[in-house]
Amino acid sequence: MNNFDKKIFSLYPSCVLVNGKNKDALYDLQRQSYSLIPHALYYILTKYNKQTIGSIKEKYADEANIISEYFKFMLDKDYGVLCEKNVEVMFRPLPHHVFSPKLITNAIFDYDKNESYNLMEGIRQLSLLKCENLELRFYDYISLSRLTDVLKWADDTTLRDIEIMLQYGEDYTFKNILNIRLLYPRLRKVSIVNSPKNLECIYSHEEIFIIYTSQEINDESHCGICSPWYYLPKIELYMESLSFNNCLNAKISIDRFGNIKNCPSMAKSWGKFGVYTLSEVANNKEFQKIWFIKKDDIDKCKECELRYMCQDCRAYIKDKENIYSAPTKCNYVL
Structure with a gap:
């Protein structure tokens, strides 16, 4: 096992995963950019986020090269860092709630x-x-x-x-x-x-x-x-x-x-x-x-995997009787 395979990949807190119907997305909130990613990579990053790259490859022996490419992509994009197996990275998690004391902002x-x-x-x-x-x-x-x-x-x-x-x-x-x-x-x-x-x-x-x-x-x-x-x-x-x-x-x-x-x-x-x-x-x-x-x-x-970076519209919706209806002016293909 090479040195790369002995490491654990740790995602930066400002890089968040968002699942979608047919594909997923990774938002880099600090750089204000994003990448579309396949379901397989989303699954690996969420399911095996505490495991070494080598142990993940063992689970997908027939696709080991693809697993390597996935993590090289993540490193090239600077979405995270490689860590030693027994060293826990203490990133402060991103808060999931926003609050303003002002009634109207x-x-x-x-x-x-x-x-x-x-x-x-x-x-x-x-x-x-x-x-x-x-x-x-x-x-x-x-x-x-x-x-x-x-x-x-x-x-x-x-x-x-x-x-x-x-x-x-x-x-x-x-x-x-x-x-x-x-x-x-x-x-x-x-x-x-x-x-x-x-x-x-x-x-x-x-x-x-x-x-x-x-x-x-x-x-x-x-x-x-x-x-x-x-x-x-x-x-x-x-x-x-x-x-x-x-x-x-x-x-x-x-x-x-x-x-x-x-x-x-x-x-x-x-x-x-x-x-x-x-x-x-x-x-x-x-x-x-x-x-x-x-x-x-x-x-x-x-x-939609882009839902948290795309502003909503409740004025122009497909079903006027349903306030939860999809926006009329959205042509994005899921």
């Missing part, structure tokens, strides 16, 4: 030219809830000065991360956006839609993403797309997905008509903003119920 506000609600008042009420993350989506063009007014108003609030979607205008140059970012560092992402095709690009500059896309987004119906572009194997999303809905948990929204919702795309309204406060709706236990619909509860998702 994130929000989406949709807005258009009808100005059907007071946007500044909405931001003020978010701050009263100690919310730190806001996505603002403008479905009609707003001027640079109007955008600056909104960000200035948000500057003296609890908001820490602001993402904004804007309709293209000639004044939304890269230089102008960067200048705004210097004034308002809470601005972390700007998507400028309906841009001319020759301007399409993605800028990553320090702590801000600036995206110019020719895609036309004029309403909330573009939400809920499940695609490899949105797969995000990161620790926070993984842990949240184990216990909560990874899109709607602790979220509150106002759609472009002024309705308070879990998400602007959802049919259910919890009342008009201005008639009800965000706090009144957020404290409603019925409003909170959808926060607890996990990926492990949802049709198709519960059999």
